[in-house]
Amino acid sequence: MKRVNAVVIGAGAAGGIVAKELSVAGLSVVLLERGKWYTANDCHKDDLRNQRTTVLGNAFGPEDEGNPRVWVDAKGIARTVLPSEGSYQNNAACVGGGTLSYGAQAWRYLPQDFRMKSTYGAPAGSSLEDWPISYNDLEPFYEKAEYEIGISGDYSGTPFHGPRKRPLPMPPLPPGREFGILEPAAKRLGLHPFHIPMARNSIPYNGRGPCMRCRWCVGFACEVDAKNGSQNTVIPIALNTGNCELRTECMAKEILTDDRGRARGVSYFDENGHLQEQLSDIVIVSGCATESARLLLNSKSRLFPDGLGNRHDQVGRNLQGHHYTGAVGFFDFETYDDVGPGATIAISDYNHGTPGLCGGGMLANEFIRLPIHMIDRLPANTPRWGLGHKQAMRHWHKRTIVIMGPTQQIPTAEGRVTLDPTVKDKWGLPVVRFLGNVHPHTFEIGEVQAKRAQAWLKEAGAVDTSLMSYKAEMVSAGQHQAGTCRMGNDPQCSVVNKNCQIHDVDNLFVIDSSVHVTNGGFNPVLTIMAIAYFASDALVRNWKGTGFRS
Amino acid sequence: MSTSRKTGHLTRRQFVAAGALGSAAIATGCAPGKQGNWEFLSEGQARTLAAICDQIVPADDFPSASQAGVLNYIDRQLVRHFRNHQDDYRNGLEQVQAMSRKRFGQDLELLSQPQQLAIVSELSEQDRTFFELVRDHTMEGYYGSPRHGGNRDAVSWRMLGLPEPPPLGRSQYDLGKGSPS
Numbered sequence: 001m002k003r004v005n006a007v008v009i010g011a012g013a014a015g016g017i018v019a020k021e022l023s024v025a026g027l028s029v030v031l032l033e034r035g036k037w038y039t040a041n042d043c044h045k046d047d048l049r050n051q052r053t054t055v056l057g058n059a060f061g062p063e064d065e066g067n068p069r070v071w072v073d074a075k076g077i078a079r080t081v082l083p084s085e086g087s088y089q090n091n092a093a094c095v096g097g098g099t100l101s102y103g104a105q106a107w108r109y110l111p112q113d114f115r116m117k118s119t120y121g122a123p124a125g126s127s128l129e130d131w132p133i134s135y136n137d138l139e140p141f142y143e144k145a146e147y148e149i150g151i152s153g154d155y156s157g158t159p160f161h162g163p164r165k166r167p168l169p170m171p172p173l174p175p176g177r178e179f180g181i182l183e184p185a186a187k188r189l190g191l192h193p194f195h196i197p198m199a200r201n202s203i204p205y206n207g208r209g210p211c212m213r214c215r216w217c218v219g220f221a222c223e224v225d226a227k228n229g230s231q232n233t234v235i236p237i238a239l240n241t242g243n244c245e246l247r248t249e250c251m252a253k254e255i256l257t258d259d260r261g262r263a264r265g266v267s268y269f270d271e272n273g274h275l276q277e278q279l280s281d282i283v284i285v286s287g288c289a290t291e292s293a294r295l296l297l298n299s300k301s302r303l304f305p306d307g308l309g310n311r312h313d314q315v316g317r318n319l320q321g322h323h324y325t326g327a328v329g330f331f332d333f334e335t336y337d338d339v340g341p342g343a344t345i346a347i348s349d350y351n352h353g354t355p356g357l358c359g360g361g362m363l364a365n366e367f368i369r370l371p372i373h374m375i376d377r378l379p380a381n382t383p384r385w386g387l388g389h390k391q392a393m394r395h396w397h398k399r400t401i402v403i404m405g406p407t408q409q410i411p412t413a414e415g416r417v418t419l420d421p422t423v424k425d426k427w428g429l430p431v432v433r434f435l436g437n438v439h440p441h442t443f444e445i446g447e448v449q450a451k452r453a454q455a456w457l458k459e460a461g462a463v464d465t466s467l468m469s470y471k472a473e474m475v476s477a478g479q480h481q482a483g484t485c486r487m488g489n490d491p492q493c494s495v496v497n498k499n500c501q502i503h504d505v506d507n508l509f510v511i512d513s514s515v516h517v518t519n520g521g522f523n524p525v526l527t528i529m530a531i532a533y534f535a536s537d538a539l540v541r542n543w544k545g546t547g548f549r550s
Numbered sequence: 551m552s553t554s555r556k557t558g559h560l561t562r563r564q565f566v567a568a569g570a571l572g573s574a575a576i577a578t579g580c581a582p583g584k585q586g587n588w589e590f591l592s593e594g595q596a597r598t599l600a601a602i603c604d605q606i607v608p609a610d611d612f613p614s615a616s617q618a619g620v621l622n623y624i625d626r627q628l629v630r631h632f633r634n635h636q637d638d639y640r641n642g643l644e645q646v647q648a649m650s651r652k653r654f655g656q657d658l659e660l661l662s663q664p665q666q667l668a669i670v671s672e673l674s675e676q677d678r679t680f681f682e683l684v685r686d687h688t689m690e691g692y693y694g695s696p697r698h699g700g701n702r703d704a705v706s707w708r709m710l711g712l713p714e715p716p717p718l719g720r721s722q723y724d725l726g727k728g729s730p731s
Binding site: 385 | 606694709719
């Protein structure tokens with residue numbers, strides 16, 4: 001197989017951008033993806049089989065057969081779990097990764113989110129740390145992501161955002177009924193509501209049309225391709241350069257190293273299950289926080305007996321997602337307008353600045369609901385079955401608003417991805433084994449956030465509310481998984497430097513959410529994309545012909 | 551129990567299932583001697599299950615679970631995504647019949663509505679695991695996508711006042727009956 005300049009492993013939010021940036025700069029690139037390439041035609045509007053409701057499996061991978069993981073609970077009991085189960089902490093496995101079927105909230109983190117330790121100090125038992133880069137370092141790349149991927153929204157209603165040079169490239173979609181109910185209520189509470197930034201066309205953009213406002217949004221591939229992910233933006237550009245080859249259904253086995261300890265390529269199983277080797281000058285791992293860590297840990301050799309980048313036992317640690325809490329409000333009038341995407345209004349007033357709390361998170365109204373989402377979200381005294389349940393569904397389905405948000409997690413070194421000693425996937429590779437729990441302070445913040453959501457709903461006229469607040473006895477990751485290959489200046493307590501380069505292997509990079517030091521109180525995708533542009537920019541600037549200088 | 555449009559539909563489904571699942575589907579769904587319209591359930595099991603499901607989502611001015619095709623959904627998935635629950639259903643349904651005969655001397659489906667409700671309530675307390683399984687599957691079949699055999703003609707969506715089919719411009723492609731996954 002012909003040697004190339006770069007192999008990128010994983011065609012998700014970050015990998016797609018890296019492949020595009022490198023191939024546009026003239027490097028030859030092979031982009032490996034373990035899943036398939038789906039399109040708008042694969043939407044299917046299937047309420048029971050998508051990436052959010054998975055009772056009949058994941059629509060966009062991985063499939064339940066042959067892809068187990070192991071989760072060790074708080075009592076130390078190990079369980080083998082399948083991709084359609086919540087404790088699997090799944091993110092989609094397909095071209096576009098999570099960006100094919102996500103809700104597409106596209107937030108910038110706040111300046112404080114990059115300085116969590118300086119701002120708050122690290123709570124006991126946590127591994128809270130500052131990033132080695134600042135909001136200002138990322139700002140031009142946030143902007144690049146907003147314009148190349150295509151983001152709609154309007155920040156003008158809130159003072160709680162970092163400095164920005166240009167407005168978003170698209171206006172927000174016209175507000176729905178919930179916006180009209182929640183906006184005046186938030187203002188009466190002295191809050192600053194505004195239009196959620198979304199990777200979703202509100203007007204024609206990038207050659208594709210706007211959102212048709214249907215009911216099947218988060219968890220689905222957009223039927224009219226109005227949702228913007230790497231699969232319909234940067235990856236086609238990469239392929240059009242002629243410098244990038246996308247190989248789907250290819251599962252990376254290990255990163256190959258030479259006897260000087262540099263990466264020399266990747267071995268992978270192709271779509272027929274045959275083992276292949278792709279040699280390259282540089283290797284970029286973009287498999288998402290769980291799978292990137294797993295690949296590094298599975299890449300063992302004489303020089304790297306504990307896996308690549310893992311000389312100081314840092315790979316896989318600090319795993320974090322988001323702790324979602326909020327409230328359901330029940331109204332004596334119709335709140336539901338059957339106009340997607342539903343999620344339209346947010347506040348960032350509570351991300352920082354509450355005495356006694358290390359951060360917080362944004363709060364927003366939930367995406368448009370499907371009936372299946374409501375069966376366990378009815379008022380607290382509703383029977384779980386029988387005529388009472390059926391009539392409650394009829395009464396409340398259109399009279400409900402959900403507000404919730406991603407509480408920024410306090411990371412711990414013990415919340416981590418390791419390799420399971422016995423369980424293997426269908427390729428015979430050791431699978432992810434999750435250890436640890438969420439730091440208890442995260443639950444305290446989440447509880448406060450839930451009560452804030454409840455107060456907002458009550459101000460908006462809710463006649464009844466129920467809190468969505470809980471203490472999960474497991475590590476948190478899911479679609480927002482991050483942190484397992486932390487970025488830092490000190491090789492002893494981080495995995496990559498600020499350019500996403502593994503500390504002791506100069507031609508090996510991890511570019512995805514794994515490098516997030518902390519994960520903000522927002523959906524992480526735009527930050528993943530901004531970092532991909534930032535790291536690609538450094539990589540291209542340092543690229544010297546067929547070699548690489550750090 | 552509505553079986554009017556089942557025959558032709560199922561023949562095609564059995565054909566697809568046999569192709570997709572090979573010998574496993576033939577062994578369970580189309581076993582010799584099984585006369586009925588179901589891929590997994592026997593006719594007797596189907597009657598018992600229908601009685602349970604119809605207590606979970608009873609009829610009012612909109613159809614009950616079984617009238618809306620929930621049994622199609624559960625039966626179809628018992629040889630697909632719910633394969634691991636085959637024994638749960640076999641044993642659970644047997645247990646319900648035992649409860650019914652012991653308390654009222656008859657099979658569940660022959661009891662009066664209040665008696666059926668009493669048995670299903672008893673089940674929900676005595677075997678929470680099985681009851682919750684059936685409860686969840688019933689809700690999925692009733693409120694989920696019609697493409698999987700339940701929620702016939704999107705009846706639950708229309709019950710909730712949701713426009714069905716969606717307004718012009720909210721559906722790029724035909725909502726058609728795609729092949730079950």
